[in-house]
Amino acid sequence: MLELFRFPGGVKPASHKQESAGSPIAPAPLPGRLVVPFRQSATGAAAIQVQAGDKVLKGQTIGAAEGAFGTAVHAPASGTVVAIEARTLPHPSGLAAPCAIIEPDGEERWIDRVPLDPLGDPESLRARIRDAGIVGLGGAAFPSHVKAKAAIDTLIVNGAECEPWITCDDRLMRERAEEIVAGARILGRLMGAKRIVFGVEDNKPEAAQALRAAMNECDGTSCQVAAVPTLYPAGGEKQLIRVLTGIAIPYGKLGPDFGVQCFNVGTAYAVARAVLHGEPLVSRIVTLAGNYATPGNFEVAIGTPIDALLPLGQPRADTDRVVMGGPMMGFPLPDLTVPLVKASNCLLAMSPALFPPPPPEMPCIRCGACTRACPVVLQPHELYWFARSKNFGKAQEYHLFDCIECGCCAYVCPSRIPLVDYYRFAKSEIRARERDKAAADRARERHEFRQFREEREKAEKAAKLAAKAAETKAKLAQEEAAKASAGEAAPEKVSAGGTAPTDDKLALIAAAQARAAERKATAAPRNTDALTPDQQAQIAEAEARRAHAEAATKDDA
Amino acid sequence: MLSAILVMALGAVVLGAALGFAAVKFKVEGDPLVEKIDAILPQTQCGQCGYPGCKPYAEAVAKGEAEINCCPPGGEEGIRKLADLLGREFKPLSGEHGIEKPKSVAFIDEQTCIGCTLCIQACPVDAIVGAAKQMHTILAAQCTGCELCLPPCPVNCISMVALPETLDTWKWKYPQIPLVPIKAVAHA
Numbered sequence: 021m022l023e024l025f026r027f028p029g030g031v032k033p034a035s036h037k038q039e040s041a042g043s044p045i046a047p048a049p050l051p052g053r054l055v056v057p058f059r060q061s062a063t064g065a066a067a068i069q070v071q072a073g074d075k076v077l078k079g080q081t082i083g084a085a086e087g088a089f090g091t092a093v094h095a096p097a098s099g100t101v102v103a104i105e106a107r108t109l110p111h112p113s114g115l116a117a118p119c120a121i122i123e124p125d126g127e128e129r130w131i132d133r134v135p136l137d138p139l140g141d142p143e144s145l146r147a148r149i150r151d152a153g154i155v156g157l158g159g160a161a162f163p164s165h166v167k168a169k170a171a172i173d174t175l176i177v178n179g180a181e182c183e184p185w186i187t188c189d190d191r192l193m194r195e196r197a198e199e200i201v202a203g204a205r206i207l208g209r210l211m212g213a214k215r216i217v218f219g220v221e222d223n224k225p226e227a228a229q230a231l232r233a234a235m236n237e238c239d240g241t242s243c244q245v246a247a248v249p250t251l252y253p254a255g256g257e258k259q260l261i262r263v264l265t266g267i268a269i270p271y272g273k274l275g276p277d278f279g280v281q282c283f284n285v286g287t288a289y290a291v292a293r294a295v296l297h298g299e300p301l302v303s304r305i306v307t308l309a310g311n312y313a314t315p316g317n318f319e320v321a322i323g324t325p326i327d328a329l330l331p332l333g334q335p336r337a338d339t340d341r342v343v344m345g346g347p348m349m350g351f352p353l354p355d356l357t358v359p360l361v362k363a364s365n366c367l368l369a370m371s372p373a374l375f376p377p378p379p380p381e382m383p384c385i386r387c388g389a390c391t392r393a394c395p396v397v398l399q400p401h402e403l404y405w406f407a408r409s410k411n412f413g414k415a416q417e418y419h420l421f422d423c424i425e426c427g428c429c430a431y432v433c434p435s436r437i438p439l440v441d442y443y444r445f446a447k448s449e450i451r452a453r454e455r456d457k458a459a460a461d462r463a464r465e466r467h468e469f470r471q472f473r474e475e476r477e478k479a480e481k482a483a484k485l486a487a488k489a490a491e492t493k494a495k496l497a498q499e500e501a502a503k504a505s506a507g508e509a510a511p512e513k514v515s516a517g518g519t520a521p522t523d524d525k526l527a528l529i530a531a532a533q534a535r536a537a538e539r540k541a542t543a544a545p546r547n548t549d550a551l552t553p554d555q556q557a558q559i560a561e562a563e564a565r566r567a568h569a570e571a572a573t574k575d576d577a
Numbered sequence: 578m579l580s581a582i583l584v585m586a587l588g589a590v591v592l593g594a595a596l597g598f599a600a601v602k603f604k605v606e607g608d609p610l611v612e613k614i615d616a617i618l619p620q621t622q623c624g625q626c627g628y629p630g631c632k633p634y635a636e637a638v639a640k641g642e643a644e645i646n647c648c649p650p651g652g653e654e655g656i657r658k659l660a661d662l663l664g665r666e667f668k669p670l671s672g673e674h675g676i677e678k679p680k681s682v683a684f685i686d687e688q689t690c691i692g693c694t695l696c697i698q699a700c701p702v703d704a705i706v707g708a709a710k711q712m713h714t715i716l717a718a719q720c721t722g723c724e725l726c727l728p729p730c731p732v733n734c735i736s737m738v739a740l741p742e743t744l745d746t747w748k749w750k751y752p753q754i755p756l757v758p759i760k761a762v763a764h765a
Contacts, residue, residue, distance in 0.1 A: 059744065113747040441752040448748040455746070460620040463721045466702040467622045467630065 022217065022246045025266040027259040029395040030251040031428045033184050033348070035223060040309040041187040043316035045195055048306075048324065048332055050097055054122040055107050055359035056082065056323035061155045061163050062363075063089035070120060074101045079131040079300050082120050085150050091163045092153040096302040096321035097124035110326070110344050110361055114354030122323065133298035138206045145210055145295065152294035153301045153362070157286030158189075158255070159345060161363035164287055168210050170276035175213035176264055177204045179220040179227060179285040180248060180255030183346030186366040188305040189285050191317040193220065193227035197234035200285050201243065203292030207283055208242070215242045218285075219260045222247040252348065253426040257282045259395050271419045286365075304362060308333030310343075310369040320360055326367060327356040335369045343368040347375065348427040382435035390429035390439060396422050400429035404439050407446035412453070415446050423447075496527060610639045617658045619650045622701035623723030625675045630701065644668065649675035650722070681739040682720040683727070687712050689734035696726035696735060 059065035066083025067090075076082060076095040083093035095101075100123050106116035136148050150165040158178060177200070181189040193200060208216045220228040228245050235243045248254050248263050258269050260282060267278050275281050283291075286304065293299040302322055309315045312333035320329060326342065335342075343350040344364050352370075390400035398419055406415035423443050430439040551559070614635035621631070626647040628634040637643035638659065645659040646668040653670065660667040670677060685696075685705075692710040704720045707713030726735050740746075 109744070111744060111747075112749070113742075113744065115742065115744055115747060117744055438752050441749070444749040445751050452746070452748055456619070459721075460618075462719065463620040463622065463702050464615070464631070466704070466719060467620065470701065470703050 022244055025263050027262045027395050028397055029393045031393055031431050036185045037187050040307050040315040041190050045191050045305055045317045045319050048318040048320040050124045051324050051328035054096055054323035056120045057109055058083040058093055059117050060093055060362045061091045062161045066093045070101050072101055072103045077129050077131045079302055089163055091155055092151045094153055094300040094302050095122055096323050098127050098129040099124040108354055108358050110353055110358040112351040135298045136295050138295050142210050148294055154290045155362050156284055158284035159363055159365055170211055170281050172211045172276055172281045173214050173279035175208040175216045176282040177218045177285055177288055178255055178260055178282050179218055180260055182252045182255035183348050185309040185368055186307050186346050188307045188317050188365050190224045190227050192305050193285055194230045197230040199292040200288045201234045203288035206291055206295050217264050218245040219248050219264050221250045221254055223250045253395055256424050271422045307366040311336045311339045311371040311374050312369055323359045325357055325359055338371040339369045341370050379436050381437050384435055389432045393428040393432040400439055404442050407442040412446055412450050420446055608639055611635050614638050621650045621721040621723045625649050646671045647674045649677050652677040679739050681722045681737045682717045683715050683735050684738045685713055685715055686734040689732050691732055695729040699725045699729045
């Protein structure tokens with residue numbers, strides 16, 4: 021049996037898992053329109069590869085992976101791309117971004133699904149994970165192929181699902197354990213892991229049992245299932261690593277620095293589908309929990325609008341808002357037309373009775389309850405003061421960016437301060453400042469280069485002029501010398517007040533005039549030069565007549 | 578007595594040599610204060626402060642010739658940072674140098690552009706590409722929004738476009754308690 025450890029802090033909110041955990045995963049019907057955002061991962065959008073009017077097959081790539089952190093996006097159903105347009109995304113900002121609007125034809129025709137050898141070349145396996153559009157399905161949506169680059173000893177598969185109300189991973193483990201184990205083995209082999217540990221909270225014994233059974237079927241040498249104590253946030257990456265291996269990862273470091281990497285069970289399942297069946301990630305399991313008459317788990321095509329999905333759970337009449345994610349870390353949806361994305365694990369319907377609005381914020385009394393609850397061993401009250409006073413440098417010194425925004429501090433705060441909101445504000449302000457700073461540095465560099473270039477051009481011009489002047493001077497001196505040696509007899513011009521420089525200048529002017537005259541003579545031939553003898557004769561005749569006439573007028577005078 | 582004098586003299590020579598060496602080896606190039614001030618300034622190079630760029634303004638501030646509140650793109654926050662750095666009193670932005678505007682970039686209406694290159698010569702960060710009698714365009718990623726290209730344009734084809742908020746630049750707002758009218762609460 022694996023020795024388990026404890027992480028500091030943590031809270032125990034009411035789990036509310038039983039409401040939705042009992043019902044098996046049901047396929048959700050396809051909606052009339054699918055809205056597939058091209059931005060599905062935390063790191064950026066895919067390159068659009070379809071146009072309005074294109075026919076697409078289920079699983080066809082509509083957005084290609086771009087850059088080191090890009091992942092592909094696929095058509096979740098066969099049908100027609102009706103439009104490519106900006107739609108509101110399920111994001112706290114409520115901003116719009118490009119989406120493919122697909123009208124499913126209901127035939128569900130797949131692309132050619134080509135399985136890949138799970139024992140094959142790691143590079144092609146990683147490419148498959150990227151091109152199958154697999155991102156972390158636990159909610160952070162970080163590209164999995166990037167995480168799979170690390171070389172590690174221990175692979176941890178995260179089935180803790182610590183957040184209240186959510187049961188999608190629980191159902192997935194109960195029903196599809198074999199494929200989760202297969203996916204974990206692919207990932208483990210890919211990263212050279214010597215052992216694979218599944219972490220499942222002990223409030224999900226059926227899920228742990230299903231995983232153990234699946235492991236028995238394949239050879240269970242390096243695999244283990246550990247039932248971790250139910251304590252929020254046991255499913256946080258660093259927390260789960262600490263519980264299962266005892267490694268406390270310091271501030272600013274990540275699991276792979278210590279030979280550990282963590283993947284969600286849903287991600288492992290998606291990897292198995294992509295490698296063993298050639299199916300890209302086009303659907304996911306979503307929990308409908310909260311204020312519903314029939315809560316449950318559904319397998320939903322990515323891009324299904326939320327308002328088409330909610331009726332499956334029959335939300336009660338007093339539902340006033342829907343949160344994407346759980347009650348601790350989720351965010352209220354800007355509106356219900358937004359589509360389901362790869363990061364959506366739960367749609368929590370809220371009503372004033374079930375989730376009363378937060379009471380007004382009171383002043384911080386520095387009681388330290390948040391510090392005791394913080395699972396990352398930060399000082400949340402200090403961070404709160406720094407964020408509140410916009411003292412961002414100090415907040416960073418107190419490791420603001422190690423905050424996982426789990427919400428434990430706000431949960432225990434007796435003054436009901438929305439602490440996480442302050443940290444999010446501070447984090448995004450710091451990121452914006454870093455962006456501005458980078459832009460300013462770039463502008464400074466470009467400005468300095470421009471000045472350098474202008475200086476250089478000026479210097480080049482001056483050098484050219486100086487060279488020319490020196491050349492003229494030398495020529496002049498030469499001429500002067502020639503004149504002096506040739507015409508010693510010629511009377512020397514000596515002006516009374518004429519100083520040498522004026523003479524020089526006069527000579528320069530004269531030389532220039534001579535040069536100009538010469539150039540004029542050579543450059544502009546008279547238009548009478550190239551004529552036929554006939555014409556020459558005519559001209560001569562005309563000249564003679566003119567001379568004659570002139571002579572006559574002179575005589576008259 | 579003599580040995581004592583010799584020891585002291587030797588010490589003086591050694592220390593003097595060490596100090597002399599350090600003065601040459603660790604010589605501070607330029608004024609570090611100017612660099613620090615320049616790092617705070619937004620590098621728009623717009624000249625609204627009355628100096629031909631951010632660096633000259635930084636030099637003037639370091640010498641005490643210029644006030645710290647002459648930089649509209651730096652805004653109130655920039656003034657606060659300068660005040661902190663220099664130990665001076667915070668002052669609101671002086672109106673004569675302009676007002677703080679949202680970040681925007683120049684945009685050339687390519688239908689109207691006659692390709693005169695005047696804006697290219699005015700741009701302090703080389704963010705305009707084009708050639709004589711060819712259409713010009715702005716490299717939006719490099720544009721600092723200094724507006725120096727607006728006055729030289731003979732056909733007024735350049736306008737300033739405020740940058741829209743995107744998912745990459747969106748920021749969480751400062752947490753605020755929503756104010757609810759008492760009447761509404763009473764009715765609810």
